[in-house]
Amino acid sequence: MSQTQPTTPFGRRPLSLAMMAAQAAAKACPEEAASHKWRTFRNLTEAKAQLGIGDRALAVLSALLTFHPDTALTPGRDLVVFPSNRELSVRAHGPSPTTLRRALTQLVEAGLVIRRDSPNGKRYARRGEGGEIDQAFGFDLSPLVARAAEFEALAAEVRAAAKARALLREEISLLRRDIAKTVAFACEAGLPGAWDALAARLQDTGAMPPRSTGNAVLAEIAAGLRDLRAAVDKCLAESVESPETDASESQTGCHHQSSKPESLQNLEQGRRGEREEVAVPELDTVVPATRALPLRLVLEACPDIAAYARHGIGNWRDFLGAAVVARGCLGIAPPVWNTAVDAMGEEQAAVVVAAILQRGPAIVAPGAYLRDLAGKARAGQFSTWPMVMALWRAKAGSELGRASTAGQATGSAPHPRFTPARGHS
Structure with a gap:
């Protein structure tokens, strides 16, 4: 005897387009389709706003899913669950009868379950001679299988929107912090520029x-802060601009340096374009403190400073701007920086900051270290040459070691990127 599957609700409940759409989707569901009921429920929970269902309806749906013994849902007549209102209320954490009926109506109207009402509106199952269920009247969970892919796509959209919102809020927070601290530092250090106007814009x-702000509003705020950040960076770069000089007036006298004299003399000879031979002592050499360092040599010895330049380092102006940013990150106070600039000049002080940054954890107190070097520079006992050359040799030595290993396999001779025998500025 064939079984009739009911498609209309019992009593005064009318048939709606949502019910018909859910039944059509259930009929069109492939027989090989399957869905993990709790994974599908998780997707429904994330996409509840798009589906128009509330928390209480989700609690009732979760209770309905517990009445199905299997975790994997597949199309068929066994997807009909038939709990009593009393048992369903217990598993749904005890809502009132009115709330329970309202939640069930919401699930049916959302097309998540289908009513399979009996002739008298009761929920029950008719069993055969072997105890197997021949026909059940209750709630059909087939839409959860038929629309599983749709629910997963909706949940993915919600997650993507939430991630975009989090990234926008993160960007806004970082921009506000960077702008505020940069402006505060510039005002404290007395840098020239329209810092009061920038502070007013912030x-x-x-x-x-x-947190309830939408993504569109967040994107507009982030765009405005990006423009303000660009203006702050431009003002900072202009404020640290200064004419390039070969030496600071405050640096006088000589500094005795024990190093390879040929390299230092050849480097200075190439920088000034001199062709004549230079007599060099065999052991120690005297390097004037006023002798300027080539920028390329500084960048070869201290490459980490480049990460603090917004658009790379192509000249001393870019280098000074990067050093100002690095100084703040190292925790060097403006008074200490001003003391170092007065003692050794702005370029040399920036070179020292780059060297401190390059040495990393080896310098425990960067501010105290810079203050000590400033005192030595004021007494004519300090030059940046030995510091930079030591860092350059350490870096070149590590690169030569790696190149030597590679050269043994390729037959090529290792060589450093920077040759002190040539001139660079």
């Missing part, structure tokens, strides 16, 4: 937007 942006 104040006009308001406080951090609330």
